[in-house]
Amino acid sequence: MAFRWRDNSIKILALFMALLLWVYVTNEQNPLMSRNYHIPLAVQGKPEGYVISGLPEKVHIRVQGPRTIGSALGAGDFTAQVNLMGVAEGEWELPVQVTTPPGVELLQVTPRTVKVLTDRITQKNVPVTLNFKGRVAQGLQRGDPVLEPPVVTLHGPSKLLAEINRVGVTVDVSGAEDTLVRDVALQTGVKGVTVSPGRVSVTVPVTALPARELPVRINLTGAPGEGYEVGEILVQPALVWVTGPRQVIENLAEVQSLKVDISGATEDVAREVVLVLPDGATSVKPDRVHITLPIVPQETEPPQPPEEEENTEDAGE
Template identity: 50%
Template sequence: MTFKWRDNSVRILALFIAVILWVYVTNEQNPVTDISYNITLEANQPEGYIIKGLPRTVNVRFKGVRSVTGTLQRMDFSARVDLSGISEVGEQQFPVQITSPPGVEVLQVTPQTVRLQVDRIVTKSVPVVVSLKGNVADGQQAGEPVLKPPVVSIRGPSQVLDEINQLGVTVNVNGAKDTLERVASVETGAEGVSVTPDRVAVTIPVIHVPSKTIPVRIRLTGEPAPGYTVSEVTSNPLSVQVTANDGILNSMTAVSTMAVDITGVASDVEKEAVLLLPDGVKQLNPESVHIIVKISPVEDEQQPPPENETPPESDTQPETQGRSQAGR
């Protein structure tokens, strides 16, 4: 059969024009458009691991004809990171997987990959230590705290738990006269770390300790300037309250200050001096005293009496409690 070009040329031309018109109308009435959405990024949580650094969203840019894209919404797309194959800890990179509806082409995903911090969830036992706030009543002493339980279990990221070797609780003992029993909350202060149990019972013995008023001994070192001498040494107060057991109190005669240097001085010295805490003493009240060291010019030596004259007897002043030139 011979194809008759002359007879079919009109038909071919008409078909060609129809195709062109269809393409034209389609592009004009239903053009291809580009659209982008911020899509929520999801990830499966692998058991025994904790993941940080996952972005909340990724940006997806896609294209399609208007008749299709005009009906789409964010919820028609999904973005996901597959973490099921995790076996190591540290920083790792994962691709973002996009699921899109039919009729559209995904052009770009930002970001295409995400860097995540992966860490194992572990459990660790740590001791609990007690810090005391305030001071017990005068004449009383706080003993060693007793905790129940003394050790708790913490659970969280291994890298965080490596930095936790103990946990602390604080108990206020201010003014306490008898043994205290308290329940204290145990907290880590670290995100993602839990404590079991999160409360411990704390017992703090408070016992009576004897006290006694004992005079102050002022320690001086050095010598005043030439032509001057120490004429008087005094402290305010003259004595302090010492808390210790009976054996130590009975053996104490004075409480010394730290050494006060008067080398080369030619005028009175007035200052605060810290008291030295003797071995076995629990408390000094106060812990320092105000001292005054009076410096006077040396008086001229008296002329010796005539040979036939008996010199007058000299009077010796008794040592005043709280005054001393010890250490000179």
């Protein structure tokens, strides 16, 4: 049957106009609208025994849909995820997959891909090192500390553990007068790395320094007046106690005083003199002595009688 254009042209035109009218009314009554959302980024297929870094917490999306649908949507109606299935140690660039409700078109995802760094979680044994703050009380010495345990185990990404060779702790010994026992928390200072055990016991012996009794030597400078000299010096006390590390005081033979100037003296000198603390020693007691310096006239030798000449002639007869 032949198509009758003349008879059906009006019908076709009417249908076309109706379609245009429907599109117009639909867009006017329920137009398309775009919206922006920040949605959480989920991880799928995370491999066991690995730590993942580089993933943002949220991604930004821009979507478009009819107003009647878009006005009822929230961020919870969308999902964004990264699939880590099959990844191994290293750096990966993976796409962000976004799911939208029916009737909503995804226009933009930021970021569209993410760079992910995966590192194997491992462990490593390292020693504990001790740092001291302050000094023990005067006259005492700090002995070798004892750590329990001396070695701890670190847990974390292998690349981070490779940069850690020890775990340090600090103990304050300021003014300590007896042996110290402290329970100290351990921290690596590196995010993502833990230490086991988390605390260490520190014992720091505090004992008396060795002491030694040594003679005092008065350090004189200058010379007495003409015709005078220094007699036997009297020092009270003649011996003093020097305290310090054993290797220091064992090498000392005496304790010197500050300089005593006797230039031009013609009479006895009596005064209190401060003692010099030997290098490396911690104390000298007492730290000063009283001295008496006799200034006496110099002794002169009596003239010798002339020698008698022998009478050689008489001796010959």
